Amino acid sequence: MHRTAQLAFLVGAVSLLVALNARADDYKGASKAEQQSDKERILQLEETNARQQREMDEIRDELHKIRLDNDDQWLTEQRADEIRGLVSDVLADADTRSNLMQNGLTAGWSEHFFLSSTDGRFKLQVSGQQQFRYVWNYHEAPDKYKAGFENTRTKLTLRGHMFSQDLNYLVRGRFGRSGGGLVLEDAWLRYHINSDWNVRFGQFKLPFNREELVSSERQLAVERSIVNESMNIGRSQGVELNYADDVFRASFAFSDAGEDNLGGFNLIGNTSTNSPALTEDTEFAITSRLEFLLAGSWSQFNDFTSRTDEEFGMLFGIGGHIQRDESNGALSIRRNEERWVAWTADLSVEWGGANAFVSFSHHYLDDPSIGQANIYGVVGQAGAYFSPKFEMFTRFEYGAFETTAAQFSELYVITFGGNYYIDGHDIKLTADIGFGISQVENAWDSDLAGWRTDPEGAEPQVVIRGQFQLLF
Numbered sequence: 001m002h003r004t005a006q007l008a009f010l011v012g013a014v015s016l017l018v019a020l021n022a023r024a025d026d027y028k029g030a031s032k033a034e035q036q037s038d039k040e041r042i043l044q045l046e047e048t049n050a051r052q053q054r055e056m057d058e059i060r061d062e063l064h065k066i067r068l069d070n071d072d073q074w075l076t077e078q079r080a081d082e083i084r085g086l087v088s089d090v091l092a093d094a095d096t097r098s099n100l101m102q103n104g105l106t107a108g109w110s111e112h113f114f115l116s117s118t119d120g121r122f123k124l125q126v127s128g129q130q131q132f133r134y135v136w137n138y139h140e141a142p143d144k145y146k147a148g149f150e151n152t153r154t155k156l157t158l159r160g161h162m163f164s165q166d167l168n169y170l171v172r173g174r175f176g177r178s179g180g181g182l183v184l185e186d187a188w189l190r191y192h193i194n195s196d197w198n199v200r201f202g203q204f205k206l207p208f209n210r211e212e213l214v215s216s217e218r219q220l221a222v223e224r225s226i227v228n229e230s231m232n233i234g235r236s237q238g239v240e241l242n243y244a245d246d247v248f249r250a251s252f253a254f255s256d257a258g259e260d261n262l263g264g265f266n267l268i269g270n271t272s273t274n275s276p277a278l279t280e281d282t283e284f285a286i287t288s289r290l291e292f293l294l295a296g297s298w299s300q301f302n303d304f305t306s307r308t309d310e311e312f313g314m315l316f317g318i319g320g321h322i323q324r325d326e327s328n329g330a331l332s333i334r335r336n337e338e339r340w341v342a343w344t345a346d347l348s349v350e351w352g353g354a355n356a357f358v359s360f361s362h363h364y365l366d367d368p369s370i371g372q373a374n375i376y377g378v379v380g381q382a383g384a385y386f387s388p389k390f391e392m393f394t395r396f397e398y399g400a401f402e403t404t405a406a407q408f409s410e411l412y413v414i415t416f417g418g419n420y421y422i423d424g425h426d427i428k429l430t431a432d433i434g435f436g437i438s439q440v441e442n443a444w445d446s447d448l449a450g451w452r453t454d455p456e457g458a459e460p461q462v463v464i465r466g467q468f469q470l471l472f
Contacts, residue, residue, distance in 0.1 A: 112472070114160075123160040129217055130154050133467045135450040139440075140458035150177055152223075152448070152467070153216055155185070166192040177448075184274055186235070200240040203273055206258060207240065207251035207289035208233050208319040209344045209361060211379060218303030220355070220383055220393050221417055222430050222465040227377035227397045229446040231361045233287065233321055233342065234259025236272040249291040249298075257282045258321055258340065262363055262375060265443070281326045283337070289319040296350065303425065304357060306350035308385050315348040339366040353385040371404030383419075391419045393432075401443040411444045412437035413451075417465075426471045436461035 106116050116123040131154075136147040154175040161168050172186040188202030205213060211224055212232035238255025257272040272285075293301075296313020300306070306313075325338040346359035358380040365373040376399065383393035399411035417432025436454065440461050445453040450463045 121164060122162050124158060125160050127157045127159070128155060128472050130470045131216070131467055133222065133465060136464040137450055137452060137461070139452050139454050139461040141455050151175070152177060196243055196245055198242050200242065201238070203235060203237045204240065205235050206233050206253050206255060206287040206321070208287055208321055208342070209359060210317050210346045210348065211359060214302070214304060217469070217471055218425055220304040220381055220419070221395055221415060221432050222467045223449040225379045225395060225397050226413065226444050226446045226449050226451050227379050227399050227411070229449055230261060230399065230444055231363060231375060231377045234261070236285070237275070247293045251289045253287040255285050255287065257285045257323055257325070258287065262365060262373070283324045283326050285323040287319070287321045289317060291315060291317040300350055301348055304355060304381070305383060305391060305419070306353060306355040308353040308388060310350060310352050312351040313349070317346050319344045354383065356382040370406070373401070373403040376400040389421045391421070393417055393419070399444055408441050408443045409439050411440065413440070425469070428469050429467070430469070431466040434463040
């Protein structure tokens with residue numbers, strides 16, 4: 001019953017009772033004759049009084065229920081007011097956290113943690129990477145078996161833009177695998193001249209081979225190939241001019257020098273990262289890479305995998321590097337200047353749920369300590385999804401190292417493995433096993449990749465690796 005209707009019913013009932021009581025008083029004052037004539041009416045009144053008493057009891061019960069209902073309604077309204085106040089406090093606190101009015105900043109999470117000015121002119125994004133790895137190695141030597149855990153990569157990255165979105169920056173630090181010391185890995189500024197052209201300056205990876213340029217976060221196997229570890233030219237300090245449109249990209253870098261790890265020997269001896277301007281004694285070092293997008297989109301080639309929902313894509317790339325170092329003696333002649341020329345070509349193909357990649361690299365070195373050297377490397381890998389989260393892959397590697405001073409055996413290595421993408425690359429598990437089909441000599445061994453130097457005539461080396469990756 002509606003509250004207003006209930007009150008109207010009660011008022012009417014009380015008025016009726018008062019009128020009936022007054023009528024009973026008048027009847028008591030009447031004559032005996034009148035009383036006698038109204039005997040039947042008295043009986044009716046007694047019945048009416050009894051019925052009215054019952055109705056009064058029912059009215060009292062109804063009043064009690066109405067009071068209880070009103071109390072419950074009051075409590076409900078009070079509770080609603082309290083909840084509204086709590087929600088208001090929470091929203092005010094969230095607004096305070098996300099909008100620091102005194103500084104005009106916003107903060108939050110959008111793939112990464114960020115701070116940004118309300119006008120969008122300044123932004124800082126914080127991200128990180130951790131790769132925790134187990135490596136087991138067997139080769140035929142006095143210490144046949146080695147195994148252990150390591151934090152292979154632990155990195156923190158700050159990136160964003162300042163003054164406008166045309167001026168980007170990135171600073172990345174890496175904690176060392178041995179000792180955990182923090183080392184500056186990348187530090188650069190990039191200015192976008194227009195939608196096609198930009199210039200970058202600072203410390204960065206030189207634009208040479210695709211396997212090295214694809215981030216360690218987005219590789220297919222646990223680690224890059226040992227051919228790559230020996231033949232990539234790494235990072236340097238310099239200036240890079242970039243062009244990009246819908247189907248073509250080009251990069252040209254002028255730097256201190258390439259990071260020389262040729263054959264794992266550091267033949268030229270460059271120290272091109274985290275070094276003062278006058279440390280390097282390089283006449284010039286120029287690196288360039290050209291890429292042609294034959295099908296698909298640029299973004300799908302940020303990694304080596306191809307999800308089941310991706311379109312068909314094909315990318316062809318070539319890279320080149322030329323460098324000449326000055327001689328270190330006052331009486332040295334031009335012949336003693338170290339010269340380094342390298343080139344590479346690669347093809348990447350992706351189609352929904354499968355991928356393939358092949359590359360060829362060649363380095364020529366003219367150095368007084370070893371004479372002339374030619375280094376060749378081939379890498380081929382492919383992968384396919386067997387469920388939306390599980391992918392299997394294989395990789396083949398070939399390497400040849402020839403010098404006028406020494407000769408090395410050719411390298412043949414094959415690897416099999418799989419990825420389980422818990423949440424894409426952000427959280428994934430990777431495991432693989434590698435077999436040295438030929439002897440792995442010291443021109444190709446890689447501690448980072450888990451491969452050791454085989455003794456002469458040794459049985460094939462075996463490497464088992466497992467890795468958990470977290471990105472935030």
